[in-house]
Amino acid sequence: MAIEVRVPQMGESIVEAVIGAWRKREGDPVNPGDVLVELETEKVNVEVTADRAGVLQHILKREGETVTVGEVIALIEETAQVTAPVQETPAEAGRAREPAPLPEVTTAAASQPAQPAGGPAVRATPAVRRLAEEYGIDLAEVPASGEGGRVTREDVLRYVAQRGAAARPADGAAPQPVAAAPPPAAPPAPGVTPPEAPVVLPFSAAGRREERIRMSQRRKTIARRLVEAQHTAAMLTTFNEIDMSAVVALRNRWRQQFRERYGVSLGFMSFFTKAVVGALKAFPLLNAEIQGDEIVVKYYYDIGIAVATDEGLVVPVVRDADRKSFAEIEREIEELARKARERRLTLEELSGGTFTITNGGVFGSLLSTPILNPPQVGILGMHKIEERPVVVNGEIVIRPMMYVALTYDHRIVDGREAVLFLVRVKELIEDPERLLLEG
Template sequence: MTDIKIPNVGESVSEVTIAQWFKQPGDAVKKDEALVELETDKAAQELVSPEDGVLEEILVAEGDNATIGTVIAKLGKGNAAAASSKTEAPAEKAVAAETAAQTSGGSAMNIDVPNVGESVSEVTVASWMKKPGDAVKKDEAIVELETDKAAQELVAPETGVMGDILVAEGEVAAVGQTICTLLAGASGGAIAPSTGSAGDEGGGVGVVASVNEPTAIASKDPMPSASRIIKENNLDARSIAGTGKDGRITKGDALSAKANPAPAAKAPTAPSAPRELGPREERVRMSRLRQTIARRLKEAQNTAAMLTTYNEVDMTNIMDMRSQYKELFIKKHGVKLGFMSFFVKACVQALKDVPAVNAEIDGTDIIYKNYYDISIAVGTPKGLVVPVLRDCDERSLGGIEKGISELGAKARDGQLSMDDMMGGTFTISNGGVYGSLMSSPILNPPQVGILGMHKIEKRAVVIDDQIVIRPMMYLALSYDHRIVDGKEAVTFLVRVKECLEDPERLLLDL
C-alpha cells in the first residue's frame, strides 16, 4: 500500500484545497496519471500517481483542506493494465505509446514540462520551433514555454526526429506533463503523418503526427473552495475572471474578488461576443506574459494606496564624472559607466535611511527587509520584465554595471529564469531611454516603492541667484501610502537627489 501525500507546492504554502478527484476507489491507475487536482490561493496543479496500481481509498473529500504532508489517499498494488477498460491512460501517454509501437529506427521518449521555478505549476506553450517529422539535434530548441514572468526555450535531450506534438500553441500544460515525443536516434524523414490505415492502398503503417486541437472554452465553474467563498460573500461568479485550468475560478480568484468586489450588475446580461473586426483590423491573442502584466498592474492600483511624489536632480556632477573616468572604467571593469549604477547606489543609501520603502505588507504585519535586491525594469519585444540585481549594497559601481548588463542581455535573448525575476525589494524604471519627460510609475507588488527616472533635458535653473543652464532630470517616487508616510517618501527622494548631485556622498557612505 502506498500513501498519497500532499507535496510541497511552494514557499510559504502550508495547505491546499482538494479541488477535484479524477479517480474513485477501485479505479485502476497508471504511473504518472493524474489522480487529483490541488488548489492553493495562487494556482491549481495536478498530483500524479507515483506507480501503477488501484486507488483503494480517498481520505480527503473534494472541497476540504489538507496540510502539506497529509495522506489524502491510499494506492494499492494491482494490475492497472487488466482494468484498462475501466480506466484509460491519459491521451498523451496513449499517443506516445502508439508512436513507440509503430516507429522503427529510433526509441520514443517523452518530452515533459520541466520544473521552471518555485511556486510555478503550469506553463503556456508559446510556439513550437519543430514540427512532427523534423530532424532535431541534441540541445536544439524545440519549443518556447511561457510563464507569468518569463519565457524560456526547451531543448532536445537527444538527437533524433520530432514525434507527436501533444499540446498545441497557446494551450496550458502542467509541470511534469508530456507535451511531445522525440524518436531518439532516428534520422530525419523517418516519420510522416499517416494518410490512411494499414489496410488502405499504398498506405503503410505510419506514425500519426497529430497536434491536439484546442479544447472548447469550458464553463467558468468555480472550484469547490472558490464556490464556498463566493457563496459566503454573495459574490457574482460571472464577474470573476477564472485563472485556473480551462478558465475555472480558483480559490485565489475568489479571494481577490472578495477583496475587490465588482459593482453589482443592474440586470443579468449575457456575455458579450467578440466584436466584429473591420477590414483593416486584426485580432491577436494576448500572450500569457502580457495578460499577467495587465492583471498585476491593475491589482496594484486596486490594492495599494498608491501616491506619487516628484523632485528633480541636477545631473552635472555625474555627467562630468562619467566623462572623466569612462575610459579607465571600461579598461578596469569591461563595461561602460552608465547612469543606472549611480541611481542604484543612491536608492540603496536612501532605503537604508528610510526602511519603510524597503518593506512589504503581509496581512496586518509589516516585513522590513535588511537586504537590497533592486528590480530593474527592462522593456523587451514581448513586454515589460523586471529582473532582480541581488545584494546591491555589497556591489561596487562596476559590479552593478556588470550585473545590469548581464540581466539586460538575458532579457533580450529571452533567457531570464524564474530566479532572475523573484524577490526584489524595490524597483527602478527608466522611462527616459524612451524620451519620457515625466510619468507616475505603478508599483510592482508586493514592493511598496518604485523610482521613475526620466530623460535628461537642459533647463534654465537658478543657482546662487544666477540663471544657468543645467542638465536636469525629473524623478518620481510612487509608494504605498498604507505604510509609507508622505514625510518618509519626500525624505527618500531628497536623499536620492543629494547622493546624485554630490556623488562623493556615495563613496563616503553619507
C-alpha cells in the same frame, strides 16, 4: 514504446504556460537534449528537451494553447540513438522515391505552415504564422530579421511585396492587392530607440484593417500584476527634480578611463542604484513588504532594474547592490539587459527584488508615475535629462535637470518618509562624492 513529454516544473510560482513554437514536427527524429518546444511563461521562456532518442510521434498541444505543469504535450516513439543522415550520392539523390504517408493531424495542426525537413525549425509567433498562411507562403523561405532568427510580421509582408503576391481570403473572394512594404531601415545609432515600422495588413471586405494578436503569457501576467497593484496597494507618487551637473561632469571626466579599466561604460544607473541604497538605509520602510498583518523590513538591498523587451517589461534583480562597486553594478546591469533581450533570463534573476528603478528617460519620457512592482512598496522613476533654466544663488543658470518620481505604498509608508527618501536621493546624486559614504 511511447514516451510522454510533459510540461516541466518552472518555478514555485509558475503553474501554467503557453505553447510557443514547436522546434520539431511530427515524424522528426530526436536525440537526447534536442529542443522539442518552447514554452512561454509569465516570467521567462522555457525550452523543453527530449530525454531519450526516438521519433516525435504525436503533438498533443498546438501553438497558442495553455498547458499546466505535468501535463502531457507530446509522445515520442522510443528508438535507438538517432545518427546523422548519410550523405547521398548524386545517383541516389536522383532516384524517385515513394512519398512517406503523412501522419494524421487535427485541423489545428493542419493549419500550421510546414517547416523544412532536415533544417532548423522556423521561429515565428502564431500571429505571424497565421499571416503567412493568409498569403499562402512558406515561412521557411522568408528571410528572418528578428532576434534569434525569428520571422516577424514585417519580414512576411516585405517578402509578399517582393513577390508581388496577394492575400487569399478564406471566403474565396478576389485576392486583395498588397502595398509594398518599406525597405529595411538602416540600423539606429547606439542609444537611439528606432521608431516602430509601419505594418501593412490585409484589408477586410469593408476596407478597414484589423489584426488579432494572441496576448502572450508574459503580457497577460504584466497586465494582471499592474491591475492587482492598483487594486491592492494605496499608491501615491511624489516628485522632485535633480541637478545632474555633478554626475554629468564626473562621467565625462572618467568615462574613458572607466571603460579602459573595467571594460564597461559608466552610466547613470549605477549612480542611482547607489543613491537608492543610501536612501533605503535611511528610510528602511521603503525596503519592506506587507505579509498578512505584518510588515517585513529587509536589510539587504536587491534592486530590480526595469528592462524593456519586445515581449514586455521585465525586472531582473541586482543582488546585494550595497556590496557592489560602480563597475560591478554597471557590468551586471549590462549583462542582465542583454540576457533580457535575448530571452535568456532565469527565474532566479527575476525573483526577490526589494525595490525597483525604472528609467523612462531612455525613451524620451519627461515625467511619469511608475506603478509598484508587488510585493515591493517603492519604485523610483528616472526621466529624460533636459537643460532648463533654474535659479542658483539668486541667478538664472542653465542646468541639465531630471525629474524623478517615487511611487510608494501609503499603507506602510507615510508622506514624510517618502518625500525625505526622494530628497536623500536628490542630495546624493547632486553630490556624488557622498555616495562613497552613504551608498
